[in-house]
Amino acid sequence: MNWKKHYHQILQTRKRSRVSLLKHMPKNAVCAEIGVWMGEFSDLILKYAQPAKLYLIDCWEFQAAFASEASLGTAKDQRSYDKMYTAVSHRLGQKPNTEIIRAYSQDAVTQFPDYFFDWLYLDANHSYQHVLRDIRLYLPKIKPGGYITGDDYTWGKEFDYPVKRAVHDILTTAPLKLVKTIRSQYILRKVGHSASHKHR
Ligand SMILES: C[S@@+](CC[C@H](N)C(=O)[O-])C[C@H]1O[C@@H](n2cnc3c(N)ncnc32)[C@H](O)[C@@H]1O
Numbered sequence: 001m002n003w004k005k006h007y008h009q010i011l012q013t014r015k016r017s018r019v020s021l022l023k024h025m026p027k028n029a030v031c032a033e034i035g036v037w038m039g040e041f042s043d044l045i046l047k048y049a050q051p052a053k054l055y056l057i058d059c060w061e062f063q064a065a066f067a068s069e070a071s072l073g074t075a076k077d078q079r080s081y082d083k084m085y086t087a088v089s090h091r092l093g094q095k096p097n098t099e100i101i102r103a104y105s106q107d108a109v110t111q112f113p114d115y116f117f118d119w120l121y122l123d124a125n126h127s128y129q130h131v132l133r134d135i136r137l138y139l140p141k142i143k144p145g146g147y148i149t150g151d152d153y154t155w156g157k158e159f160d161y162p163v164k165r166a167v168h169d170i171l172t173t174a175p176l177k178l179v180k181t182i183r184s185q186y187i188l189r190k191v192g193h194s195a196s197h198k199h200r
Contacts (some may be wrong), residue, residue: 015044021149022048024180024187025119032057032117033106035124039088041151045121046095056092057101057108058124066169078168109137112137116141122150129160131166135188138175144192148176153186 018041025031027050027177033042036058045054060081060152063074085102094101101108105124120142133146142148152163167186171178175191 014184017185018151019048020046020182021121021185021187025149027048028052029118029188030116031055032120034058034108034120034122034138035151036060036088037098037123039092041091041100041121041123042088046092046098051097054098055101056088056098057105058085059086059104060088060102061104067125069155089110105134105138109141112141114140115143117146118143119147119149122148123152126152126156126163128162128166131163132170134175135166135176139176142190143164144190146190147179148188148190150186152184153181154184 014092022044026110029049029051031045031049031051031054032055033045034057036042036056042054042056045051062076062078062081069190075084089100092098101111117138120138122138123132124130131150138148150163150167153167154161154164155163163186167178167188170176171188177191179187179189181187
């Protein structure tokens with residue numbers, strides 16, 4: 001098999017597991033993607049989860065330390081991030097059910113009241129500390145019975161799987177349950193009951 005075909009198969013498998021995650025999410029929800037990059041997964045959210053409102057949160061900022069940390073999704077300079085932001089804004093920013101927030105996740109969180117989101121997808125900085133912090137910061141913003149989901153659960157062997165470690169550490173103290181992992185995708189559910197957020 002040539003490398004192009006192999007890479008294509010990897011992408012297709014990844015897409016299937018992400019679509020499978022989205023099919024677990026309630027429709028007509030208020031949700032967010034944290035870490036948007038070029039908005040490829042945002043398209044899938046719109047297509048498969050059909051949200052009432054999707055917040056797209058990304059700093060689109062070159063971070064010198066980012067590449068050397070246990071992180072994914074790095075462009076080489078600020079110009080590349082500005083271009084990416086412009087392209088995403090043009091393509092997705094005009095839709096009635098999307099809102100783009102160009103900010104760091106830790107700053108954007110203050111814009112939302114508690115119990116605001118039905119679910120969110122975390123795919124920003126993948127270092128252990130950042131994943132832990134993002135889950136802690138956004139947990140109060142999730143409705144009871146809502147979901148914190150994310151990417152790259154199985155990523156980063158060389159960093160001792162930072163996302164997986166953060167997810168499992170938070171589970172020991174926070175009111176969250178691990179519902180399911182689908183290859184590199186994870187689904188956590190906030191403990192509490194809400195009739196409109198039954199896990200399907
Ligand atoms: C792996 S990419 C996201 C990929 C996207 N979810 C997709 O599936 O196509 C990571 C993104 O997180 C953003 N990012 C990194 N640290 C962040 C932070 N602290 N707050 C917000 N965005 C951040 C980067 O700018 C980058 O666009």
